[in-house]
Amino acid sequence: MDxxxxxxxxxxxxxxxxxxxxxxxxxxxxxxxAATQEAQARLSALFERExxxxxxxxxxxxxALALSALCPPWxxxxxxxxxxxxxxxxxxxxxxxxxxxxxxxxxxxxxxxPETLREGLSRFPRGLVKQAQPSALSLSQATECGxxxxxxxxxxxxALAHEAGVRVHMDGARFANALATLGCAAADMTWxxxxxxxxxxxxxxxxxxxxxxVFFDKALAADMAFRRKRSGHTLxxxxxxxxxxxxxxxxxxxxxxxxVANARASELAQGLARIAGVRIAYxxxxxxxxxxxxxxxxxxxxxxxxxxxxxxxRRLPASLALGAGERxxxxxxxxxxxxxxxxxxxxxxxxxx
Numbered sequence: 001m002d003x004x005x006x007x008x009x010x011x012x013x014x015x016x017x018x019x020x021x022x023x024x025x026x027x028x029x030x031x032x033x034a035a036t037q038e039a040q041a042r043l044s045a046l047f048e049r050e051x052x053x054x055x056x057x058x059x060x061x062x063x064a065l066a067l068s069a070l071c072p073p074w075x076x077x078x079x080x081x082x083x084x085x086x087x088x089x090x091x092x093x094x095x096x097x098x099x100x101x102x103x104x105x106x107x108x109x110x111x112x113x114p115e116t117l118r119e120g121l122s123r124f125p126r127g128l129v130k131q132a133q134p135s136a137l138s139l140s141q142a143t144e145c146g147x148x149x150x151x152x153x154x155x156x157x158x159a160l161a162h163e164a165g166v167r168v169h170m171d172g173a174r175f176a177n178a179l180a181t182l183g184c185a186a187a188d189m190t191w192x193x194x195x196x197x198x199x200x201x202x203x204x205x206x207x208x209x210x211x212x213x214v215f216f217d218k219a220l221a222a223d224m225a226f227r228r229k230r231s232g233h234t235l236x237x238x239x240x241x242x243x244x245x246x247x248x249x250x251x252x253x254x255x256x257x258x259x260v261a262n263a264r265a266s267e268l269a270q271g272l273a274r275i276a277g278v279r280i281a282y283x284x285x286x287x288x289x290x291x292x293x294x295x296x297x298x299x300x301x302x303x304x305x306x307x308x309x310x311x312x313x314r315r316l317p318a319s320l321a322l323g324a325g326e327r328x329x330x331x332x333x334x335x336x337x338x339x340x341x342x343x344x345x346x347x348x349x350x351x352x353x
Contacts, residue, residue: 001306001345003268005204006174006287008307009334011244012206012257018247019208019240027239031055035242042249043200043214048187052221054213054228055241059084059173061233062199062211064092067136068227069220070167070197073098075135076124078117078161080107082144082315084171096231101132108317109282110143114156121164137161140171141189142178145281145315146265146288151184151193158194167220168194173201176258177286191216202248206257206335210244257335261287264333264342271346275353281320281328289331292320293349298327300352306345308332 002008011019027033040053056062063085071077077093079086081104085093094100105112105120117137124134139157142148149157158168170190172178175198179186190198197220200212215221228234235241248254269284272291281290290311293301301308311330313322322328333342 022243031238064096110145
C-alpha cells in the first residue's frame with residue numbers, strides 16, 4: 001500500500017528489456033549513438049514537427065536547463081507559488097540560469113489565472129534597469145494539485161506571455177497522465193497552444209531515470225548542448241537514456257502506463273468519497289488524490305503500513321479548511337498498482353470509519 005509517490009515504483013518490463021538490449025555491444029558515446037537519433041525522431045513525430053531534443057536523467061535538470069535557455073541571469077521566471085520549480089528543486093532554476101529571479105504567482109488548485117499573470121507581469125516593468133526583466137513563464141501540466149489546464153487556458157496564458165515578450169516552459173513531469181486524461185494530440189497541449197519548450201518526464205511513469213527537454217523553437221536550443229555538458233548532465237553512455245525513451249514511446253506504451261495510474265487514482269477517490277468524514281480536495285484528473293482524512297482513518301491506514309505524504313494545509317481550498325482531528329494528505333497511484341491494492345486500502349479506511 002505504497003501511495004507515497006509515483007517515483008517509488010520500479011520501471012516497466014518493456015523498459016528493463018530495452019536497457020538489457022542496449023547493454024549489448026558498443027555504441028558511440030555522449031549521445032552520438034543511433035538510439036539517441038531514434039529518440040529525437042520519435043519525439044519529433046509525436047509532436048508533429050521537427051524538435052530539438054536533449055535527454056537528461058532527472059526532472060530537476062530538465063526543468064532547470066530548459067528555463068536557463070529561456071532566461072538571462074537578470075530575468076524573472078513566473079510560476080505558480082507552489083510549482084515544483086518554485087519550491088522543490090533546491091534553487092536549481094536560479095543556479096542553472098546564473099541567478100534569475102523566480103516570481104511565484106498565486107492560483108486556485110495549482111493553476112495560474114490570466115489576470116494573475118497579467119498583474120505579475122506588471123510588477124516587472126520592461127526596461128527598468130533596477131528590476132528583473134520578465135523572461136519566462138513555467139506552467140505545470142499536471143499541476144502540483146493534480147489538476148489540469150485546459151487547452152484554451154494554456155493558449156490564453158501563452159498568448160499573454162508572448163505579448164509581453166516572455167517565453168513559455170511546460171513542466172511535464174506528469175505530461176503522460178495529463179495527455180491520457182485530455183485525450184488530445186501532444187502537439188495540441190504544447191506548441192500549438194504556444195509552449196516554447198517542454199520538460200517531458202518518463203521517470204514517474206515507467207522509466208528508471210529519463211527526461212527529455214523538447215524545444216519547439218529550435219533557435220532557443222542553440223546553446224543547450226553546452227549548457228547540458230557544463231552542468232554535468234551529458235551522459236557518456238547516452239544510449240541508456242535513449243533506450244528508455246524509445247521503449248517508453250513505442251506502441252504508446254507511455255500512455256498505456258499513464259492510463260493505469262490514472263484509473264487507480266480514480267478508484268481511490270471514488271471509494272474514499274463514499275466514506276463518512278472523508279473530503280476530496282480537488283477533482284481527480286490524473287494519478288494524484290488530495291484528500292482530507294479524519295485522524296482515526298489516517299492512523300489506521302498508517303498502522304496497517306500504508307505510505308503517503310501529509311500535505312501542507314495552506315494548500316487546501318478555503319472552502320475545505322482543515323478542522324480539528326483532520327489530516328490533509330496526498331495519495332499517488334502508479335502503473336504498478338493493482339485494483340486489489342486500492343481495495344485493500346479502502347477496506348482499512350472503511351473499517352476505521
